[in-house]
Amino acid sequence: MYEIRFHGRGGQGAVLASKILAKALVEEGKHVKAIPAFGFERRGAPVAAFLRYDDQPIRKVTNIYNPDCIICLDPTLPNSVDIYQGMNPNGVLVMATKKDKKALNLPKGLSKIGLCDAFGIALSIFGRPITNSIMLGSLARTTGMVSLEALNKGMESVAFRDAALDKNVEAVRRGYEETRVY
């Protein structure tokens, strides 16, 4: 079983990202369970979402406390939230940031790190800082757990309120292409 935790801010689509990823992973033949963390939904407030997948059916419907992978959709979030809490010491981090790895204060021992200027890409595609689909591309590039095709399929059945599907397809592609993997 592989556990992923999304961090973002209200409005960035962390919950939707977890849902798209869940769909994409099912496309890849996996079993999934994804739930958001529950709070008041306000724009800008820190939010989290959880996703676990496995080749076997998953029974538990609980939050994720020791994620194997963390995806952070907002570069400023680590300043206010401990996004690394409980993280598998050998886990994977995928983060939206234009900063270089060296400029970040990252935990030691991470097995893989993917960094992507999702904000920049988002502004150029959407004109707004919606980073979720970009970061899914970044996750795909960083981990290889899911293909771009599967992600695109996952997005097809999702209702995007703010942008058309083709823009999100482009966002995933650019997230994939413009991620620096360490």
Added chain:
Amino acid sequence: MGRSYHTIAFDAQKCNGCQECEKACAQAKAGVTDLVHSRIKVSPGRKEGEWGLALCRQCAQPLCVMNCPGGALSKDPVSGVVSWDESRCVGCKLCTLACAYAGITFNQATGQVMKCDFCGGDPACVKSCERGALQHLTGSDIYNEWGDLEDLFVPGISACLGCNSELLVRHTLRRVGPNTVVATPPGCIAGVGAVGVNGLTATKTPVFHPLLTNTASMLAGARRYYNRIGRDVTMLAFAGDGGAADVGFQSLSGAAERGEQIIFICVDNEGYMNTGVQRSSTTPYGAWTSTTPVGSVLRGKTRDAKPLPIIMLMHNCEYVATASTAYMEDYYQKLEKAILAAKKGMAYVHVFSPCPTGWRLPPARLIEAGRKAVQCNLMPLWEYESATGDMRFTHPVDNPLPVTDYLSMIGKYRHLSAEQTQHIQEHADRQVDLLRKFMQQRMDLAV
């Protein structure tokens, strides 16, 4: 049996004996102005300026018909006109002996009897009377139309003595007909057994007790489903003022906003009469109820009644009207409109319903109280039609009676001080004033 017909009414006060009616009659019937042919006869009275009238009354049980040995006279069951068949008349004149009003008389010019036949429904005499002393009253055949309809309400219902709810329900059900679902939430109408007691029911239509709070919603659901399966079933509510203005208001308001196709009749007896006479939001200012009691400190209700009809008007219902069982023709006309309106949206009819038990009103004076309430402008009769945006008084009161004429009839106002009476008078005046202002502009609420 028991039918009502058009009639020609004579107002002696307005007659000046000009005999234009006689001329018109002779002209219409014989083509000449010789008054010998007139079937309407104005006769001078004892004093100067006093005039009497001899005219066939088209009696309900006409003695002339019963006394005719030749079968020449008969009463038309549809028009009510007593007609004379020349070909069967033997000239015996027993009819002139039978008539107490000189309604059938001998015409010396023709040597035969003659009588009024209403000119086939458009009497020439009435049209000729410029002073309005003659009036062709045509509203009454509506009673016949309704009387011919099936009675869907059980005879003998356990309402309080004098209560008008049976009158209202019976007449309404006749008109809306059996293809109707009837809702009577807890209250007097359900309480008298409209839905039934212990397995017995009182109506021939489907009928049910909604909750006091959800009448409009339940009917809305049923109506929507029938619409879905292509059946046009009428939805009719008889709710008390509590079930409409108080605890039932949310669902009523919601249904009105959604334009649910319901005829919602609020039977406003100004309080919870069924549960022991407690106040509701439509209880008028000053009224005694068991929760607005009269004592050394309190003197009845301290607030005016919630103007629910106006509130429903503001919901832009398809049709909104106030009505009273003291003016049944008016009610009939409004119900006709409500039935049509409810094909498109909500029709709300607010029926003023004096309560002999809870108001301390002698049962015999109930209808009189209903009339007085209108004549005092305490319960003005008006209607609003969304389709045209028209709003009007259906029984305008040009010279209202003082409210004391009404208040003094009713025990629940017995304690009123002069100041309280003054308040009620001012409230009545203000209310009519407000309605008038509404009517002065087209009520284009839909825009």
Added chain:
Amino acid sequence: MPDTKYLIVGSSHAGLAALEAIRLADAEGSITLLSKEGSLPYSPTVLPYVFSGMADADRVFLREDDYFKQMGVDFKRGSAVTELNAQKGQAVLETGETIGFQKALLATGARPQVPKIEGLSDCPFQVLRTLADAKALKSGMESARSAIILGAGLIGMHAAESLCEAGLQVTVVEMAGRVLPGYFDAKASGMIKSIFNEHGVKLLLGSPVTHVVANHNGCGVSLENGLDLSADMIMVATGVIPNWECLENQGIDGAQGVLVDDYMRTGLKNIWAAGDVTRSKSFFDNSPTYSGTLPMAVEQGRIAGASMAEDPGVKPFPGAVPLNTYSFFGNRSFSVGQAMATASGKKTEVNLIHIPSSNSYQKLVFNADRLVGAMGINSELDPGVLWRMIERQVELGDVKEAFAAKPKEIGRLLMNNLWR
């Protein structure tokens, strides 16, 4: 269970009025209406006009079959009742059939009274009470050139006029000293007589008949005054006797009319009676009186029906008022109430107008300030208005003078004001 709730025997004016009154109060109770005739209901009053040709014998019926269907009435024609048994609540028909009832109304009317005159029974004579009589009279008239009529009542006078108009030589023989003695005073009777005389009708008044003989071409009539008359046909119109026999042997005597109370009850359990079969109280003195007029039959029928149906609105019979209208040779007349009274004492006051040039006569009789009787020949007064003024005992008070001066106008005004 009886077969019917209401049994009405007789389908003329009293029976029909009762039927309608019952239905006003009881929409559903079963009603059976019996007529001894095979036809639809008709009025005996129309018969002189059938005979005269004024009315078409096929178009005199008062009600059609549909009417009975609508009223929910089982109308049985050709059903003569031989016994109306109060104890058993059962009617026995001539056919032997029985009908059980809860309440029954006897409205069988009357039949011509044949006076006990020597030889009359051996002589073929005509009467006029049924449609069959009228038809027989009419066909008899066609082959006759002369006729003798016994009786100068309404039937006799109507017959005389018709026979006269048909070209027959007509003689009317009347025991009393004037024509229509039941309705008109000497003055009015005299005027009527003159008009008949002018048309060639011979009127022998105050002339009792001693005997009648049949002869080769008709019959001969001998009078007490020694006069012998002969004619092709003879008609008897000397009054009627009630058809009451079905109540015989139940302890009442109806030979002069079955006596009824204010609600038309006969005294026999659940049996009412109305119309020409009854005797009822007089409006003026409460004494039992036989009225035998159509308007009274209607009044009584209505009260009987309402009483039978227990209509809470039933009003007691105010008493019989003598009244009638009579038209002859283009003239018209009426008589209501105590019209024959003459001024006597302080109370009774008579107001008379007689205009010989127009054959016009008008008489109003007052008792104190109430109208009690009226009579008119070619008068413009409204007999119906006057009847109701008499019946309602309208106190004229200070209107009396105006009424006496303008009875037509003030009468109409008064009734207009009384109208609800």
Added chain:
Amino acid sequence: MPKTIVCDGNEAAAWGVSRAKPDMVAVYPITPQSSLAEYVSQFVADGIIDADLMDVEGEHSVLSVLQGACLAGARTFTATCGQGLAFMFEPYFRTPPLRLPIVMSIVTRDGITPQCVWGGQQDAMTVREVGWIQMYCETVQEVLDTVILAYRVAEHRDVMLPVNVCHDGNYLSYGVEKVELPDQEDVDRFMGEKNTNWHVALDPERPMGVDPLTGGATGNGPALFVRYRKGSCKAMQNALQVICDVHREWGEQFGRHYAPLVEEYRLDGADFALVTIGSMTGAAKDAVDAAREQGVKVGLIKIKTFRPFPLEAMIQALSKVKAVGVVDRSVSFGWNSGPVYQETLSALYHLKERIPAVSFIGGLAGADITETHLQRVIDVTASLLQGHMPAQPIWLNEND
């Protein structure tokens, strides 16, 4: 071919609704049910659900319009929770005795106060005595399937009762998983004929007085009333068999078998068991598996159908163990424990041997019930076998 979709429980419920083909759906939003109302509305807008959408002014009217529609012959659906259910209570209370086969999801939520918009089962548990059938789901797939199943139960002639399909707010409402969406034709075959109002109707073609006054101190009123009550009680008991039959049929047709009343998990050779209800069960099964690997002889009893209470099935399951730990997601105020615990105790009374039970309360106000919590449940319950009896109830989330 059934379609695989990935969705959360609220969407799954809406898909279930679409397959059940209701005539009328009524919606009013309340967290965490709102997205269910939105999905249903959107499905109607998109033609996926061919029903009349009643977008009314509150939950009271939501259920009221459905009552009217159902009395006219409609198959109906709605969903609510928490305060919405509380506001709906008046019509809710009379739906079962009217014998209206309405199906309503309760997306369970904790009760206020303190003000709280998160999961918990306080709402559904509070109305357990009102007469609705209650089935609690464990997975998103089960939510979808049970909504469909529920109509078969509700509309069965021996039942004619409304059904609440309860799924946990937050955990199932928003929990996303892979779900198989059965084909419409297959569901149509499963559903058979609609049967909503053969017994009671507001229909001019068969006029009747619905819900006349019944009772009073005189006449046959009280006896008549008793007849109604007994009928409702009997229908509830009839439902036990119907629920089993319908689940079996569902399993045979669609290959997904659910324990209709009570699921026994690893009770063979178990010394003691956990009693769970709803979405906590998945983690509990994982915990049981983990404990079994440690040699702890623990099993699990999951209640799916809570109303009618599956007494026989519970007795059968409980008779296999020597102690139970019952985990509630709500409280029974008067008993100072959880309601599932109380009802388990009632079932235990029927056992020949008396066995100890302990009440755990967790997952209130949206809190997680994790494997760690459940490990504690297992440990404490195991200690009962040694004669230990802790103070109760045990609040799992008190100082997380």
